[in-house]
Amino acid sequence: MTTASLDVVTATLADLVAMDTTSRVSNLSLIAHVEALLDQHEVPHHRVQDATGTKANLIARIGPPTPGGVVLTGHTDCVPVDGQPWSSDPFSLRAEGSRLYGRGTSDMKGFLACVLASLPTMVEAALTTPILLVLTYDEEVGTIGAPSAVEALLATEPRPEAVIVGEPTLMAPVTAHKGVRAFTTTVTGRDGHSSQPHLAANAVAALSRIATYIDDVATAHREAAADPRFVPPYTTFNLATVRGGQALNIVPRQAELVWEYRPVPADDDLTIAQDVERFAREEVLPRLRAATGVGEITFRMDAFARGLDAEADGAAEGLVRRLTGNTQPAGTVPFGTDGGHFQAAGLSTVVCGPGSIEQAHQPDEWIETAELSACLHFLDALIADRSA
Numbered sequence: 001m002t003t004a005s006l007d008v009v010t011a012t013l014a015d016l017v018a019m020d021t022t023s024r025v026s027n028l029s030l031i032a033h034v035e036a037l038l039d040q041h042e043v044p045h046h047r048v049q050d051a052t053g054t055k056a057n058l059i060a061r062i063g064p065p066t067p068g069g070v071v072l073t074g075h076t077d078c079v080p081v082d083g084q085p086w087s088s089d090p091f092s093l094r095a096e097g098s099r100l101y102g103r104g105t106s107d108m109k110g111f112l113a114c115v116l117a118s119l120p121t122m123v124e125a126a127l128t129t130p131i132l133l134v135l136t137y138d139e140e141v142g143t144i145g146a147p148s149a150v151e152a153l154l155a156t157e158p159r160p161e162a163v164i165v166g167e168p169t170l171m172a173p174v175t176a177h178k179g180v181r182a183f184t185t186t187v188t189g190r191d192g193h194s195s196q197p198h199l200a201a202n203a204v205a206a207l208s209r210i211a212t213y214i215d216d217v218a219t220a221h222r223e224a225a226a227d228p229r230f231v232p233p234y235t236t237f238n239l240a241t242v243r244g245g246q247a248l249n250i251v252p253r254q255a256e257l258v259w260e261y262r263p264v265p266a267d268d269d270l271t272i273a274q275d276v277e278r279f280a281r282e283e284v285l286p287r288l289r290a291a292t293g294v295g296e297i298t299f300r301m302d303a304f305a306r307g308l309d310a311e312a313d314g315a316a317e318g319l320v321r322r323l324t325g326n327t328q329p330a331g332t333v334p335f336g337t338d339g340g341h342f343q344a345a346g347l348s349t350v351v352c353g354p355g356s357i358e359q360a361h362q363p364d365e366w367i368e369t370a371e372l373s374a375c376l377h378f379l380d381a382l383i384a385d386r387s388a
Contacts, residue, residue, distance in 0.1 A: 075338060
């Protein structure tokens with residue numbers, strides 16, 4: 001079995017970094033690049049495009065179409081570089097000592113480069129169960145591509161045994177992370193002269209009551225401190241932006257609040273959002289409409305990342321431990337991944353990949369070459385484990 005070299009990984013990573021796949025633009029250049037590599041090795045694959053036709057997931061299978069395979073999954077998008085003080089072109093891989101610099105090197109094109117560099121080894125091996133590749137779009141803005149990727153995977157391939165999400169964990173198994181729910185709440189009232197507020201419906205006042213209620217909910221969760229596996233050990237909230245009003249002498253007609261919560265697994269559903277909506281509907285809206293009969297409050301979900309929770313005797317965790325020899329307690333992370341969507345579909349899931357989240361999203365983002373080497377060794381072990 002021919003093992004991929006670090007030089008091949010570095011060259012592959014350079015190609016991936018050179019493609020600007022910031023979430024606000026298309027990822028199709030990277031998808032087409034991977035498809036060309038797969039075609040070279042006659043690996044079957046298919047796209048799952050979004051409604052606009054500018055974004056796509058990619059699913060590929062190396063090995064036989066049998067149940068019990070292993071999914072290697074990662075997102076293709078990265079975060080913007082705008083306003084960050086980079087020392088060099090963020091879309092040109094730069095080597096300095098043992099570090100490779102560039103946008104996405106740690107989050108998470110380093111993992112993708114290792115997988116693609118190992119592709120010839122996978123194809124050469126006599127796999128008895130398949131290795132499935134799932135690349136997703138728009139993870140960074142709310143795991144948007146993952147649900148359709150999971151649905152397509154289960155509709156087109158035999159059910160896999162385990163899913164490995166290659167987010168940066170220093171190649172240590174992570175079995176739990178919080179979810180993300182992000183919303184825009186808009187209040188529409190009726191404007192009027194500030195000297196006659198009884199003839200108007202003040203949207204800012206109404207929105208302030210909703211924001212205060214969310215803050216009170218946040219305090220209750222903070223005091224409960226329900227899950228010591230996380231830092232902090234509770235569901236967190238953020239009142240992020242507020243917009244509203246035109247001038248001092250105008251009663252504001254519209255106001256908008258952008259907010260989020262990041263639930264621990266026990267809170268990982270829409271109960272909190274539904275409670276806030278109930279308060280807005282039952283307590284705030286009647287007061288908004290009291291004087292004029294005019295007023296509306298709407299809630300729009302902007303991002304939705306499912307949490308990941310530890311599994312009892314999870315197949316994915318067990319596989320990673322067997323291949324890495326890691327016997328330390330499984331970790332948790334405060335950031336979200338696509339992994340929760342795979343787990344919600346009944347697939348055993350673990351997060352394990354090269355690099356550190358401490359370098360992600362930073363100017364001069366970097367990854368250690370030793371991390372890429374460790375990931376290559378892990379993939380070699382996976383290939384051997386799945387071969388005759």
